[in-house]
Amino acid sequence: MAWRDAKASRVRLLLFMASIILGIAAVVSIQLFSSNLKDNIKLQSKALMGADYIIDSRQLPTARAQAIIDSLQPDASEVNFVSMVAFPKNGGTKLVKVRALKGDFPFYGSIDTEPASAAANYQDSGGALVDATLLLQFNIKPGDSIKVGELTLSIAGALKAIPGSTAISTSVAPPVIIPNRFVDGTELLQFGSRKEYQYFYKxxxxxxxxxFEQNIGPQLEAENSDLDTHTSTSAQLGSRYDNVGKFLNLAAFIALLLGCIGIASSVHIYIKEKLRAVAVLKCMGASRKQSFLIFLIQIAGIGLAGGLIGSLIGVALQTVFPYILEEFLPFAVEITISAQPILMGVFLGLFMSVLFALLPLLRTWYVSPLDVLRVDEQASQGPKKARIIVFAAILIFLFLFSFWLLKNAVYALGFVVATLITFAILAGISIGFMTLIKTYFPKRWGFTTRQSLLNLFRPNNQTVVLVVAIGLGTFLISTLYFTKDILLAKTEVEQSAENANMIILDVQTDQRAAVEQGLNARNLPVLDNIPLVTMRMHKIKAQLVNNIRQDSTSEIRGWILNHEFRTTYRDTLIDSEAIIAGEWVSELKTGKPVVISISDNLAEDAKVGVGDAIVFNVQGVLMETTIGSIRKVDWGQLQLNFSIVFPKGVLEQAPQFNVITTSVPDEAASAEIQRDLVAQFPNVSVLDLRQVYTILEDILDKIAWIINFMAFFSILTGIIVLIGSVRTSKYQRIKESVLLRTLGAKNTQILKISALEYVFLGLLGSLVGILLALLSSLGLALLVFKEPFVPSLIPFLVFLPGITLLVLAIGLSNIQTVLRSSPLEVLRREG
Structure with a gap:
């Protein structure tokens, strides 16, 4: 019986299945890719590092740190720094990362070079390994020479890959490997130079x-050194994709929730149409159980089939992700297919189909034979207790599923509560809308307009079901779109003539005037000339830093006590800063105490506030200061930001070096200024931000593609759900339209009645859905993604009219059968 009835209703049931398929496909593809990504990170973490663990220090290790390093007997070591290099063959210059290696590194993975023998021989031959892309860019070959500071070396081979380098880092500063014994000969490690000492262990x-990390890590941290193991590195690597992962999980949750809405709304209208048939069956002797099972078997069968098809599509879909992200990830992701996601998808399809169909299915249980004569909207709802149990089961399922996706009980509860509130608001608004029309019915309007308004609150009306389905679908789609904009807002990198696109680093005091003259001679502006003074904290609120280090109960973060701060002085705030406490002091008056401004993260980690005293050790000279203000700093902006800023009139005579920024018009001008600066000042490094912009945009474009793809996928699911819900509602209006035709109504009148009804429903549902999405997206931005929210107009300009027109088009297509055929033919066909 279930099979025969399903064949007769296959169009409605296929639309019902489509929402299950898309929801399951989204969940399976996202979960399987996330699982594969995590597994690959764990498997390849050693090869990414090249060692089991690394000890690194941003300065020459202290005596205590060196003793720990030596006691562990490092198998290899390295000092690395960023510098400009030159190619004497053609005068080309480039910012690179120089890695001066000693020992048999790497222990896992390998150094990939051309020729292959160069990786094994460069230490003995005294040659350099230079990034292969860099050699192609400057038309340089192995055997040519490279100038690193004051040292000229022969290029032993082209470097294709080495552990510890990623596509991002090599694009900004390509690696150049040299033997460690040549570092002193470069004469590049001068005052203020940024350098890193690394020691590799197997x-x-x-x-x-x-x-081991718990025991040794704190000892090294106390000496301003760090311990990184391959296990902690894999965890850090995984956390880089957190926001993208959160969004993908949100997309999966929304896609599945849209599928659930599609199931509930479709089955509600479908079962409502079947109640008379169920009453007839009971008149013929069918039991409650038999009539209930007929439709339960239908729904379960569709859920199984939809879950299986959706799982297979999800498995096929997730294999596309690695190709999109291959340059964003520091390794190739190997996809493994297991039976688990397919089984999960099949189970999820079956479970959510049956669960979300139970409320309307309960009506079949309580239909009495007498209902064959009188089936109305309020008949056969079933006992309140049974409906409450089903409703509670639905809420528990949504909470558990969202918790499984989000791994956060508070967020999961928030999603469920937000969805429940949205459902209640939509249902309340639709009921209120019906009451309003009924109370203030426009009796003087034309017949077709009055008839369309009457359809909104007559018996067998579809107002609540369709407004809730349309509204929830629009709400979820718009929330996804707004959330997508929140994430993609960070991908916009503004470039203009006023913005610096070249940063000149490590300019010594005696070089500053010559560098500025060189820029002026080429008509290039000096946008910023930022002095940098290095210092350490000596006392915090009258407590010696050395004593705080030994106090195990101190809440001050360890990095504060060991960090060498690069500070600056100026009289104005910059765009990325805002005062959140205290008052900004621009210039120190003679005889007044030194007042500084610190960043909010420094204030939190050092447990200090406005008015607290800090004593700094400025390269051997102790300086007492008072915190005058705390700044909120946007560290994400591509400009120089500082934790500590002094006013003018304090540090001008301290040993310092400068960072100079300028704006170059094109690549040729950039290459020329870099070549001349490196030739004149080998210690100076030049960072061309035009390259950084290009790299960031390329990476973020890939992320944006995935975000847009998953947003589109879920939006498509929502549209399918809307089509299913509105399409299924056609059976509500067919008999009324046939009766109108029998009474003499023209086709244009029937069209107008239906059109106005669906326009009212589409406008009301989509407008309320978008407004609710604005509120939910604001909450997501502030609480989950921690980003500012600037709402897009697209949902109002595209979704509102688009969904209304979609509802109108489907609604009008619903009555084409009535318009094309005679009333008797339609009634026979529907019977």
Missing amino acids: ASDSLNLSK
Whole structure:
């Protein structure tokens, strides 16, 4: 019986299945890709690092740190720094990362070079390994020479890959590998130079890296050094994709929720049409159980089929992700297909189909034979207790599923409550809308307009079901679109003539005037000339830093106590700063105490506030200061931001170096200024931000593609749900339209009645859905993604009229059968 009835209703049931398929496909594809990504990170973490663990320090290790390093017997070491290099063959210059290696590094993975022998021989031959892309860019070959500071080396080979480098870092500063013994000959490690000392270790299989990190890590941190294990690195690597992962999980949740709405609304109208048939069956002796099982088997069968098809589509779909992200990820993701996601998808399709169909299915249980004569809107709802149990089961399912996706009980509860509130608001607005029309019915309007308004509150009306389905669908689609904009807002990198696109680093005091003259001679502006003074904290609120280090109960973060701060002085705030406490002091008056401004994150980690005293050790000279203001700093902006800013009139005579910024019009001008600066000042580094912009845009474009793709996928699911809900509602109006035709109504009148009804429903549902999405997106932006929210007009300009027109088009297509055929033919066909 279930099979026969399903064949007769296959169009309605296929639309019902489509919403399940798309929802399951989204969940399976996202979950399977996330699982594959995590597995690959774990498997390849050693090869990414090239060692089991690394000790690194931003300065020459202290005596205590060096003792720990030596006691662990490093298998290899490195000092690396960013510098400009030159190619004497053609005068080309480039900012690179110089890695001066000593020992047999890497222990996992390999150095990939051309020729292959160069990786093994460069230490003995005294040659350099230069990034292969860099050699192609400057038309340089192995055997040519490279000038690193004051040292000229022969190029032993082209470097294709080495552990510790990523596509992002190599694009900004390509690696150049040299033997460690040549570092002093470069004469590049001068005052203020940024450098890093690294020591690589290969651990025995018996070493527990987690316990080792807990024991040794704090000792090294106290000496301003760090310990990184391959396990912690894999965890950090995984956390880089957190916001994208949150969005993908949100997309999966919304896609599945849209599928659930499609199931509930479609089955509600479908079962409502079947109630008379159920009453007839009971008149013929069918039991409650039999009539209930007929439709339960239908729904379960569709859920199984939809879950299986959706799982297979999801498995096929997720294989596309690695190709999109291959340059964004530092390794190739190997996709493994297991039975688990397919089984999960099939189970989810079956479970959510049956669960969300139970409320309308309960009506079949309580239909009495007498209802064959009188089936109305309020008949056969079933006992309140049964409906409450089903409703509670739905809420528990939504909470558990969202918790499984989001791994956060508070967020999961928030999503469920927000969805429930949205549902209640939409249902309340639709009921209020019906009451308003009924109370203030426009009796003087034309017949077709009055008839369309009457349809909104007559028996067998579809107002509540369709407004809730349309509204929830629009709400979820718009929330997804607004959320997409929140994430993609960070991908916009503004470039203009007023913005610096070249930064000149490590300019010594005696070089500053010559660098500025060189820029002026080429008609290039000096946008910023930022002095940098290095210092450490000596006392915090009258407590010596050395004593705080030894106090195990101190809440001050360790990095504060060991960090060498690069500070500056100026009389104005910059665009990325805003005062959140205290008052900004621009210039220090003679005889007044030194007042500084600190960033909000520094204030939190150092447990200090406005009015607290800090004593700094400025390269051997102690300086007492008072915190005058706290700044909120947007560290995401591509400009120089500082944790500590002094007013003018304090640090001018301190040992310092400068950072100069300018704006170059094109690549040729950039290459020329870089070549001349490196030739005249080998210690100076030049960062061409035009390249950084290009790299960032390329990476963020890939992320944006995935975000847009998943948003489109969920929006498509929502449209399918809307089509299913509105399409299924056609059976509500067919008999009324046939009766109108029998009474002499023209086709144009029937069209106008239906059109106005669906326009009212589409406008009301989509407008309320978009307004609710604005509120939910604001909450997501502030609480989940921690980003500012600037709402887009697209949902109002595109979704509102688009969804209304879609509802109108489907609604009008619903009555084409009535318009094309005679009334008797339609009634026979529908019967």
